[in-house]
Amino acid sequence: xxxxxxxxxxxxxxxxxxxxxxxxxxxxxxxxxxxxxxxxxxxxxxxxxxxxxxxxxxxxxxxxxxxxxxxxxxxxxxxxxxxxxxxxxxxxxxxxxxxxxxxxxxxxxxxxxxxxxxxxxxxxxxxxxxxxxxxxxxxxxxxxxxxxxxxxxxxxxxxxxxxxxxxxxxxxxxxxxxxxxxxxxxxxxxxxxxxxxxxxxxxxxxxxxxxxxxxxxxxxxxxxxxxxxxxxxxxxxxxxxxxxxxxxxxxxxxxxxxxxxxxxxxxxxxxxxxxxxxxxxxxxxxxxxxxxxxxxxxxxxxxxxxxxxxxxxxxxxxxxxxxxxxxxxxxxxxxxxxxxxxxxxxxxxxxxxxxxxxxxxxxxxxxxxxxxxxxxxxxxxxxxxxxxxxxxxxxxxxxxxxxxxxxxxxxxxxxxxxxxxxxxxxxxxxxxxxxxxxxxxxxxxxxxxxxxxxxxxxxxxxxxxxxxxxxxxxxxxxxxxxxxxxxxxxxxxxxxxxxxxxxxxxxxx
Amino acid sequence: xxxxxxxxxxxxxxxxxxxxxxxxxxxxxxxxxxxxxxxxxxxxxxxxxxxxxxxxxxxxxxxxxxxxxxxxxxxxxxxxxxxxxxxxxxxxxxxxxxxxxxxxxxxxxxxxxxxxxxxxxxxxxxxxxxxxxxxxxxxxxxxxxxxxxxxxxxxxxxxxxxxxxxxxxxxxxxxxxxxxxxxxxxxxxxxxxxxxxxxxxxxxxxxxxxxxxxxxxxxxxxxxxxxxxxxxxxxxxxxxxxxxxxxxxxxxx
Numbered sequence: 195x196x197x198x199x200x201x202x203x204x205x206x207x208x209x210x211x212x213x214x215x216x217x218x219x220x221x222x223x224x225x226x227x228x229x230x231x232x233x234x235x236x237x238x239x240x241x242x243x244x245x246x247x248x249x250x251x252x253x254x255x256x257x258x259x260x261x262x263x264x265x266x267x268x269x270x271x272x273x274x275x276x277x278x279x280x281x282x283x284x285x286x287x288x289x290x291x292x293x294x295x296x297x298x299x300x301x302x303x304x305x306x307x308x309x310x311x312x313x314x315x316x317x318x319x320x321x322x323x324x325x326x327x328x329x330x331x332x333x334x335x336x337x338x339x340x341x342x343x344x345x346x347x348x349x350x351x352x353x354x355x356x357x358x359x360x361x362x363x364x365x366x367x368x369x370x371x372x373x374x375x376x377x378x379x380x381x382x383x384x385x386x387x388x389x390x391x392x393x394x395x396x397x398x399x400x401x402x403x404x405x406x407x408x409x410x411x412x413x414x415x416x417x418x419x420x421x422x423x424x425x426x427x428x429x430x431x432x433x434x435x436x437x438x439x440x441x442x443x444x445x446x447x448x449x450x451x452x453x454x455x456x457x458x459x460x461x462x463x464x465x466x467x468x469x470x471x472x473x474x475x476x477x478x479x480x481x482x483x484x485x486x487x488x489x490x491x492x493x494x495x496x497x498x499x500x501x502x503x504x505x506x507x508x509x510x511x512x513x514x515x516x517x518x519x520x521x522x523x524x525x526x527x528x529x530x531x532x533x534x535x536x537x538x539x540x541x542x543x544x545x546x547x548x549x550x551x552x553x554x555x556x557x558x559x560x561x562x563x564x565x566x567x568x569x570x571x572x573x574x575x576x577x578x579x580x581x582x583x584x585x586x587x588x589x590x591x592x593x594x595x596x597x598x599x600x601x602x603x604x605x606x607x608x609x610x611x612x613x614x615x616x617x618x619x620x621x622x623x624x625x626x627x628x629x630x631x632x633x634x635x636x637x638x639x640x641x642x643x644x645x646x647x648x649x650x651x652x653x654x655x656x657x658x659x660x661x662x663x664x665x666x667x668x669x670x671x672x673x674x675x676x677x678x679x680x681x682x683x684x685x686x687x688x689x690x691x692x693x694x695x696x697x698x699x700x701x702x703x
Numbered sequence: 704x705x706x707x708x709x710x711x712x713x714x715x716x717x718x719x720x721x722x723x724x725x726x727x728x729x730x731x732x733x734x735x736x737x738x739x740x741x742x743x744x745x746x747x748x749x750x751x752x753x754x755x756x757x758x759x760x761x762x763x764x765x766x767x768x769x770x771x772x773x774x775x776x777x778x779x780x781x782x783x784x785x786x787x788x789x790x791x792x793x794x795x796x797x798x799x800x801x802x803x804x805x806x807x808x809x810x811x812x813x814x815x816x817x818x819x820x821x822x823x824x825x826x827x828x829x830x831x832x833x834x835x836x837x838x839x840x841x842x843x844x845x846x847x848x849x850x851x852x853x854x855x856x857x858x859x860x861x862x863x864x865x866x867x868x869x870x871x872x873x874x875x876x877x878x879x880x881x882x883x884x885x886x887x888x889x890x891x892x893x894x895x896x897x898x899x900x901x902x903x904x905x906x907x908x909x910x911x912x913x914x915x916x917x918x919x920x921x922x923x924x925x926x927x928x929x930x931x932x933x934x935x936x937x938x939x940x941x942x943x944x945x946x947x948x949x950x951x952x953x954x955x956x
Contacts, residue, residue, distance in 0.1 A: 654779060658783055659783060660813035673799030
């Protein structure tokens, strides 16, 4: 099995406890003064040359944020964040917005190349299989169909607070697809932004969403016109580089009637002793008969083996199945961050709409994960499906927290939930906190949950057959998450299998 | 040649340090099949695990030499690369990992450690399918997750298939006949007998003489109370079938 072999080689290639993306790029940047007040908000809005209504929207969010309290209900423990000591805006000097590739600072291009994300239009993402290469696992039912589609991925590269470049824009424009940074969207398509921004996650939705609404700097904007099937995968690659800087990205994706888009985001950050804050908001809107597939491979710096440093990842992601027969599917692979607080959710407003959540959350070392989803059934005959695979190793804590609710008008609502936890070693914890609320007697909710341990018996069996301890764990874990892996775009399956192996290295003493 | 010299072993975290193996001496020349018979609790499975390198057991004294080299300090995967294979009494289920995937990962891993080239995908598929057909393992079974939902007979056939694929030189079969009906025993033991070779040593552990009608041993050893009590030819198995183990269980106490 090629993937396991690759995993092992990758693991061998780097020392235990070495985060491969932990380098720092030395680049001059322009920052807002430390701390947060109305002037900071004005500074950011001004830097981006935003219309007056946008500034007002931000200030409104800022005032609401001041009135909100930091949530404490999650099973997470960390020292209080000093919001007055952070930088809220940092941009590589000289960038006023995305440009064409030849204008981008070569240092930044080098950074992305080092991360395996070459920002060249003729190339495909590193690690992406070329057509005709053997598939990562021969038994995958998806393998054959995808090989021909693998090829090109349009990338929006966000470096600290700004988008530095977006590729394949012209080609996408031919299909009528808008894919650009949100700053650019505010300039070029203000009517679309105004109509949809905050319509899924309102400014005062929660503490971190309010903070994001006030100071968000950049992120991606996608609009797929009616009836269009987006001709390629879209992706955004987030990179935090500056010290003491929060990254507040905002992504807005709108799939108009009968359209389809598949979108992927990836994230990394340098290794630092201090914790860094990342508070993003992602809003998805699917109109009638539209489908959005949103995949995340989150690999922020998780901190060192003693739990020092790492990203605090407080993210609000929500999709609105606004039209009838619409569908939103979240797939997430969470391997990074010191703390993850994230619940990609679906509001199933349209009749017959469908929400899906597929998650792999891996925690090792001292990582803490509190993640899950909310499926809010409002329309009739709405269905949702939740498959969550949590893997806890080292001294980490891994919590699944989910809500499935059916409004009293949501007749025929159906949900299926499956939460499996796998423990590696005896110093970690796995927790499952499901909430079910059915206000409609015709709702059918199913919930299955299991917790298991990689047993010594299983490892001995595998090692007896010639696999090393690490190979055995990678194999067993890849088997455990298989149901979810299959929902990732084919291009990223092999990469993800590698990442899983790396995340778990050193998990068994 | 397998040489077991005065082997003493106990459960690793047993405070009382009760020995299970109390000085086993055994030689199995390459090319021969030896059977180990004995009552429940005599240390048969412990011997199998200790040979394969399971770390729940601690070897307190003695040595195990395989082709003249001590394997005691080797990890289970290193032993596997040296040709040691254990067919488990209770094979493990590995959810989500297709049997074919598992076989390939294992084969490539041992081939690499043995300094052999990895097989290409078409080579590998051809190789496995041929072996599988001989054992009556269907393509469908090869696609299913390893051992998950397999019947007892299917699991044991899968053990023999893994043995055939990994081409070990020292095969240890731990109660491969347990829980099998007559037909399954026949299929499994025919599979094992096919692997009899001048380059291979086999140690067949069993309670019953029945299995030895199919896998005919060169020698039979009686293991009871942690030591080899008696060694003889294949007729010894027949005697045991009649007289039972009472003679040995009283003796070494």
